[in-house]
Amino acid sequence: MSIFGDKCARCGSKTRHEVDGKATCVACDNEMQLLVEAKGEELHLCPFDGATMSKEIAHMIVVDRCPT
Ligand SMILES: [Zn+2]
Ligand SMILES: [Zn+2]
Numbered sequence: 001m002s003i004f005g006d007k008c009a010r011c012g013s014k015t016r017h018e019v020d021g022k023a024t025c026v027a028c029d030n031e032m033q034l035l036v037e038a039k040g041e042e043l044h045l046c047p048f049d050g051a052t053m054s055k056e057i058a059h060m061i062v063v064d065r066c067p068t
Contacts, residue, residue, distance in 0.1 A: 031057045038062040 005016040006023030015025035038055040046053050046066040053064035
């Protein structure tokens with residue numbers, strides 16, 4: 001990591017923040033924390049086809065997404 005900062009591994013924005021040795025901006029770090037918390041919750045089934053929905057983060061909100 002250079003003294004000028006690095007590019008966030010997730011969104012590519014310049015950051016000097018780092019997570020597990022990888023340049024990760026604070027916003028992405030926060031999102032990943034949310035995702036870790038969301039993984040502790042039970043998965044929801046799609047109301048339309050019964051498929052297990054995966055958790056995703058959109059605009060700092062955890063959403064359930066149907067894979068189909
Ligand atoms: Zn980022
Ligand atoms: Zn579905």
